[in-house]
Amino acid sequence: MNARRTAGRGAGPDEDPGAVGRRVQRLRTERGLTQRQLAEPAYTPAYVSTLEAGRVRPSEAAVRHLAERLGVTYEELATGRPAHLATALRLGLVEAQRTLATGAAEDAAAAYARLLDEALRHGLDDERASALLGLGHCALETGDLPSAREHFEAAERLLADAPLPRRAPAVRGRAVAHLLAGELRYACYLLESAIDALNTSGLQDPGALLLLYTAAIAPYMDMGAHARAAQAAELALALAPQVSDPELVAGLHRSVARTLLAAGRTAEADASLSRAAEIYQQLQIRTELAHCRWMRGYVHAQDGDLSGAETELRAARDMLASKRxxxxxxxxxxxxxxxxxxxxxxxxxxxxxxxxxxxxxxxxxxxxxxxxxxxxxxxxxxxxxxxxxxxxxxxxxxxxxxxxxxxxxxxxxxxxxxxxxxxxxxxxxxxxxxxxxxxxxxxxxxxxxxxxxxxxxx
Missing domain, CATH: 1.25.40.10 (Tetratricopeptide repeat domain)
Structure with a gap:
């Protein structure tokens, strides 16, 4: 077989073969290379010429050869995305999440919006979904419930073909938005549907289940379904040892405290809130820490310690107000x-x-x-x-x-x-x-x- 291969057919990485050809021509010109210098020893100058003209779809092997000769990554040449873009976007998402945890939601939303635009421009769907989730959480915090629902629904649509555990945070976000709007039954419907789908599909994901069971406790309690809330808390506690995410575990303890309070077990509820607050303090998540102080104020009020209740509630109010x-x-x-x-x-x-x-x-x-x-x-x-x-x-x-x-x-x-x-x-x-x-x-x-x-x- 002739070592000087010609183009592979139908195996190219890009929907538009002309896009790859244009990138090859631009990068070759910038580097001062001739078509022969770029092609050899694996390909012919005629192949490079045909590729640059957009008349052939390059194989993966061809793109990898040309990327190495041009000094770029395979992904950059195949997709046009800058090298390490996805990594940079993921780092930006982590920073936006930190801003939401410690600062104002409006500032975090501005960062998430920029990241969403960039992910959309480069076709990075996972990063788009994460940015939409972040925007949804920002809208929840500012009280813009219609926008929160829109962002979570958009994230869920984007992840429609992903496994259900990947969609669980979007489902949970939608449910919380409906809960805050007073639509308790629909919030329960969303959560119960996802829980049943997870449990019957064989997709055992303790983290996703813990997230959903924990989220179900609040609407159950508001609806007066205390037995269901206690059952959800029991199942979530059973899953907790299999979950390594400390924020999920903290959320569990905060939610379980409501079921303990309803059962008159105020000392246990206070201990559960203390565990949650300790984790949130370590993670520097101020909104959730404020929620713990809010609930501790309620515990003090239930115990008749109205002075202590007022102190905790004022502290929670000031923390939340500082985050707008x-x-x-x-x-x-x-x-x-x-x-x-x-x-x-x-x-x-x-x-x-x-x-x-x-x-x-x-x-x-x-x-x-x-x-x-x-x-x-x-x-x-x-x-x-x-x-x-x-x-x-x-x-x-x-x-x-x-x-x-x-x-x-x-x-x-x-x-x-x-x-x-x-x-x-x-x-x-x-x-x-x-x-x-x-x-x-x-x-x-x-x-x-x-x-x-x-x-x-x-």
């Missing part, structure tokens, strides 16, 4: 207002709640908006203003019914019923009590019905 995490800041302030009311600072609590209601609305934190109206109802009732109290209770009831927050609904129905009874409207009071009993009888009805499948290894 507006939605989370407003949610913490609802909890803070409750503590202020219980400490006899009704005027401060009332002023704070009225300001917050301009930031919380049905599509942005409906459960906490309902909580704010509930607290205002209590304050007005304690101050002898039953008509204003009733107005706030009814508004809270509408918000919580829309979200499907069964446990909170039963409580607001009781408060409204008691108020109606005291103001001489027993029939209306009975209707409110019946509504509350209905929510107590069927808490946490999720879209799929049965609870998610257990992983075979749990």
């Amino acid at each position: 995490a507006s939605l989370y800041t407003a949610q913490v302030e609802v909890e803070l207002a409750d503590v202020l009311r219980r400490r006899g600072k009704a005027a401060q609590a009332r002023e704070l709640l009225h300001r917050l209601l301009g930031e919380l609305h049905p599509d942005r934190g409906s459960i906490h908006a309902g909580g704010a109206h509930r607290l205002l109802g209590l304050i007005h009732e304690e101050q002898g203003e039953p008509e204003s109290a009733e107005e706030h209770y009814v508004t809270a009831l509408a918000l919580l019914e829309r979200a499907g927050a069964a446990g909170d609904l039963a409580d607001i129905c009781r408060l409204l019923g008691d108020l109606l009874r005291r103001t001489g409207r027993p029939e209306a009071a009975m209707d409110a009590y019946r509504t509350g009993l209905g929510h107590r009888a069927s808490p946490g009805t999720t879209t799929l019905g049965p609870s998610p499948a257990r992983p075979p290894t749990a």
Whole structure:
């Protein structure tokens, strides 16, 4: 066989053979090489000429030979991407993630947007998906829930052909966005669907399952489905020893604390939060650390330590405000207002709640908006203003019914019923009590019905 090979047919690395030829011609000219000098000893000058004219699709072997002669990488010649571009983009994504953890979400979003544009320009789909996930998390932190959903949905579409564990972070992000918007059942549907698909597909990925089970705890708790939340926590804890990502483990401990609190195990909940906070402190993830302090404030309030609760909640509020995490800041302030009311600072609590209601609305934190109206109802009732109290209770009831927050609904129905009874409207009071009993009888009805499948290894 003649050692001076001609072109391989149909095996080229680039959809457009002319693109490779143009790159070869540009690089050859820049280096002052003739076609003969570039071609020999493996190819002919005529082959290089034909390639540069875009009339032949080069084989992989041809591209590798030409790349070596031109002093570039195979990938750079085959795709036009600068050498080490993917590595540089991945480093940029890590830095953007660090900015989100320690600084303002807007700054991180600007970095993610630049990286997304560059990844799109060079056709790097994995890096595009990571940048979209980052943008989704930035939007969650700033409270822009529609944008968050769009970014997570775009990432999921981009990864449509990837294994389900690779798509799990996008599914989890979408679910959190719907949860924060008060769409609890749909959040559960997304998470349960992904969990069942993972458990029945044989794609055993402890990290993905842990991420999804942990994310399911919050909507279960808000829906009053405490048994399901406890089951999800149990399954997540069983998976934890197989997971090496400390951030995933910290998220588990923070979420499990909610189930422990609901069971009255405050000491264990506090210990779980301490473990999570220690990891977040080491990782310097300020938003999640603030969430731990937020929950510790709630633990103190449950124990009757209102002074300690106020200290923790103010610290959490200040940390979130410094990161301009507006939605989370407003949610913490609802909890803070409750503590202020219980400490006899009704005027401060009332002023704070009225300001917050301009930031919380049905599509942005409906459960906490309902909580704010509930607290205002209590304050007005304690101050002898039953008509204003009733107005706030009814508004809270509408918000919580829309979200499907069964446990909170039963409580607001009781408060409204008691108020109606005291103001001489027993029939209306009975209707409110019946509504509350209905929510107590069927808490946490999720879209799929049965609870998610257990992983075979749990």
